[in-house]
Amino acid sequence: MIKGKQSIEFENTPYVIGYACTAGKKEGEGPLGSYIDTISEDAMFGMQTWEEAESHMQKLTAQTLLDKSGLTAEDIRYIFAGDLLGQLIATSYGIMDLQIPLFGVYGACSTMGETMALASMSVAAGYAPKAVALASSHFASAEKQFRFPLEYGNQRPLAATWTVTGCGSVVLSEDDSMHDGSGKRAHIRVAGITTGKIVDYGVKDSMNMGACMAPAAAELIAQNMSDFGAGDDYYDLIITGDLGLVGRTIILDLLERKGIHIEDRYSDCGIEIFDGDKQDTHAGGSGCGCSAVTLCAKILPMIEQGRLGRVLFVPTGALMSPTSFNEGKSVPGIAHGIVLEHV
The missing domain is CATH 3.40.47.40 (Stage V sporulation protein AD)
Known part of the structure; x- marks a missing residue:
């Protein structure tokens, strides 16, 4: 399956049999708002801290993913997940209650790609019939860690980007059968x-x-x-x-x-x-x-x-x-x- 210098071409291709995402109010007002599964008008997601808000967002997204896919936590062999916070605390506290074996992944903002790559490799190699890839970020928790507290009110240069408050996740499977009751195959x-x-x-x-x-x-x-x-x-x-x-x-x-x-x-x-x-x-x-x-x-x-x-x-x-x-x-x-x- 090795392809060239840095690639893999899967012989047993993993299939995406489910996907889900959650985002904040600002993201919901953007061009993709009508396609996001869950949009929270409250940036705190009902929690007491920004970090807890991001953890709750991960948990909500993972549960939405399972519900949409017709699966339970017991159906998932591994979850590969990460965030931007020190020691991956958003992931640790967010995924904990699901009790799915976890690989915590840090790739900065490339984390969704890294989790998908590792989950795909595990499924393709036969180590996991089904695996979840997930990644999240939160504007306020990221600003607090990497830049300035929001109360500081610093000016942002035009080259700066806005950290998305959002979480996305996918289920990768060794076969193309959907479990949502539709009887369809994965596309x-x-x-x-x-x-x-x-x-x-x-x-x-x-x-x-x-x-x-x-x-x-x-x-x-x-x-x-x-x-x-x-x-x-x-x-x-x-x-x-x-x-x-x-x-x-x-x-x-x-x-x-x-x-x-x-x-x-x-x-x-x-x-x-x-x-x-x-x-x-x-x-x-x-x-x-x-x-x-x-x-x-x-x-x-x-x-x-x-x-x-x-x-x-x-x-x-x-x-x-x-x-x-x-x-x-x-x-x-x-x-x-x-x-x-x-x-």
Whole structure:
């Protein structure tokens, strides 16, 4: 199943038999609002702290996923999940009550791609008949950890992105049978993955995530296309995780230099999830929840309906911490690629 230098092409392809997402009020007011399963008007989700709110959002999303898929927690062998908080506390407290064996995953904002890759590998190898991949972020908990308390009221530069309050999750299965009582077969499969490398162009501006992550995404896309022998028209859509408007310009320029021309079939989840003309999000959306919600609210339904035949989903991550930032370190990037196909 090894394909090229960094990819896997699955012989026993895992199928996506369910997906669900939850988001906050601001995300619900964006272009994808009508496709999100649950929208909370309360940013606290009824909890006492921002961190508890994110945990509750994870728990709600996971339960919605199981309900929509006609499954119970006992049907899931493993759950691969992560968030942006230190020690993955949103995940630890959010998933705990489900009592599903957990692999906690940290890939910064690329976490949805990493959880899907690891879950797909487990299913394809026969280690898990069914596995869940999940990732979340919360605007307030992320701002509190990485930047400033909300009460500080600092000004945001135009290159900054808005951390999405959202969570997305998928069920991956070894067979295509749906369990929701519809009697239908799954129409989405994970055909392959490409694992990214850490790429560091020396950017130190932590408010400009697009510039930090775009080089890693460009390297990943180029490697994926090389590994799979893909031309510019191989994918109906190539969508990155949260490069935003600034990162979009950079990645297309970097790919052009490599002789890859995908502008007519390229998009970014950070651009898709908010309305740049009506919502004050500057360069777009970011965070683990950005790609996770966009995937589950828009991309997977389009693949399921046959409106997209083959998609390269490329969540992107900036590998930083408050410590590395305060010590003046640069912000390396990483990206992971998931090849999704209509069946």
